[in-house]
Each structure stands twice: as structure tokens, then as C-alpha cells.
């Protein structure tokens with residue numbers, strides 16, 4: 160992996176340090192009677208790596224889907240660099256927010272390089288006629304995209320496998336390829352959904368280094384992960400979701416020392432647990448009958 164951070168005029172300028180990149184306010188997502196995410200506020204600032212953790216079913220992926228236009232939140236607002244994000248995922252990507260998925264979504268029968276080139280489509284300006292006529296503008300743009308895609312493959316350590324079919328890559332490398340494809344859209348914010356799922360400890364450590372290098376390129380990162388060592392090593396700030404609500408937010412030390420977080424993971428009751436008021440209310444109602 161290299162940490163080449165060469166800039167190009169096509170890439171968005173890095174956001175000034177400390178500026179709010181993502182600002183989610185009061186995000187709520189209901190599916191019928193189920194509230195998967197309840198009034199969650201979260202910010203990510205430039206230069207930050209923020210972790211989103213929580214037990215299974217806590218609403219982490221649903222929250223990601225609300226941030227990236229896959230779901231339109233029932234309530235709340237999501238801003239990227241001050242502007243409300245559009246409600247279509249390709250427009251969110253074009254605005255500067257890229258993501259990877261919990262279940263890898265590569266084009267299995269395309270090469271590694273082609274997969275990254277697909278990720279560049281929001282950044283190529285060549286129109287339909289140019290592509291059909293294959294004029295000089297098209298060839299120039301194509302060469303530029305290819306050069307950038309190869310640069311990104313070098314960055315994630317897959318340059319030598321550019322011509323391999325993506326389906327033939329080992330699992331850990333497929334996850335890296337997903338990251339390279341997301342980076343190809345030149346985001347200012349990268350959302351990673353369980354980037355180390357299925358990786359061995361060595362691959363997980365390498366992914367940690369990769370995420371640090373992405374942050375050093377000027378891209379803010381929001382990451383969902385169940386591997387706590389990975390999260391606490393990596394993140395400047397960690398938010399904990401429990402039953403769709405944000406229970407705690409703070410630096411790694413604060414979160415690790417919070418007994419409520421441990422109780423939530425163990426499924427043990429604790430005072431003020433999300434959903435407990437409703438449970439109490441139901442219980443009281445029953446008791447009063």
C-alpha cells in the first residue's frame with residue numbers, strides 16, 4: 160500500500176480541518192410499527208474517524224442507509240458540508256459521500272480495474288455522444304480515469320491484480336476493492352459498513368492502516384464495526400446505538416468505561432436503557448389493570 164496523496168484538479172479540495180462534514184439531525188426511520196432509528200444526531204468533522212457501534216439490530220445499517228439516500232428518513236435531516244443531501248443514492252455519491260456495504264457488492268464478472276472504473280462514473284464529464292463517437296475527449300477522459308483507478312488500486316495494495324476477475328479475489332481483497340471503488344468517486348466522506356467482517360487479524364490490522372491513510376488523504380470516515388479493538392484503536396470518537404437510539408458518544412476511553420455500553424451488549428437491563436420507558440409504561444399499564 161502506498162500513501163500517495165497526489166492531488167488533481169478533478170478531485171474535491173480537502174475540507175479544512177475541524178469543519179463539519181456530516182451533520183445528521185433527528186434522524187428517525189420507521190418500518191411500519193418498528194422504529195429502527197430514533198431521533199439520532201451525529202456529526203463527523205473533517206480529519207475525523209468516527210465509529211458507530213451497537214449490538215445486532217441496533218439500527219446502524221439503517222442509519223447508514225438514511226445517510227446515503229437508500230432510505231428517506233421518516234423524520235430528520237442530513238447535511239453534507241452544510242447542504243441537505245439529495246434523496247437518491249447516486250446523487251449522494253456525486254455530492255461527495257461514498258460508502259461500502261456489509262454484504263460485498265462487486266461486479267463479480269468484471270475485472271478489479273473495471274470495478275474501480277465503475278466507481279468513477281460520477282466524476283467523468285464526458286457525455287453520451289462523446290462516448291458513442293469515441294472522440295479525442297472521450298479517449299483523454301478514459302485514460303485519465305484509468306490512471307486514477309490504477310493509482311487507487313496501488314493505494315489499497317491491489318495494483319498487481321488489476322486484470323483479475325473480482326470474483327476470484329480472496330474475501331479480504333474483495334473488501335479492499337470495495338474501498339478502492341468507493342474512493343474512485345473522490346468522496347469527502349467515506350462510510351464503511353463492517354469493513355473487516357470475515358477478515359483474519361492480520362488483514363484487520365492492514366485495514367486499520369488503510370483507514371488511517373484514507374483519513375490522511377483528507378477524507379473523513381464513519382465506520383460501523385463489531386471488532387471493538389479495531390474501533391477503539393482507530394476512532395477519534397465513537398457513538399453507540401442501542402435499539403435505534405444513541406446511548407453514548409465520546410472518545411474510545413469514555414465509551415469503553417461506560418457500564419451501560421457493556422450492559423447493552425450483554426442484553427442486560429440498565430437505568431435509562433433505550434426502549435425501557437416504553438417497556439415500563441407497558442408494564443405499569445398491565446399492572447394497573
Ligand SMILES: Nc1ncnc2c1ncn2[C@@H]1O[C@H](COP(=O)(O)OP(=O)(O)OP(=O)(O)O)[C@@H](O)[C@H]1O
Nearest residue numbers: 190193195213214215216217218219220221222261
Ligand atoms: N427494510 C426493512 N424493513 C423492515 N425492518 C427493517 C428493515 N431494515 C432493517 N429493519 C429492522 O430494523 C432494525 C435495525 O436493523 P439494522 O440492520 O439497521 O441493525 P444493525 O445495527 O445494522 O444490525 P447488525 O449489526 O446485525 O448489522 C432491525 O430490527 C431490523 O430487522
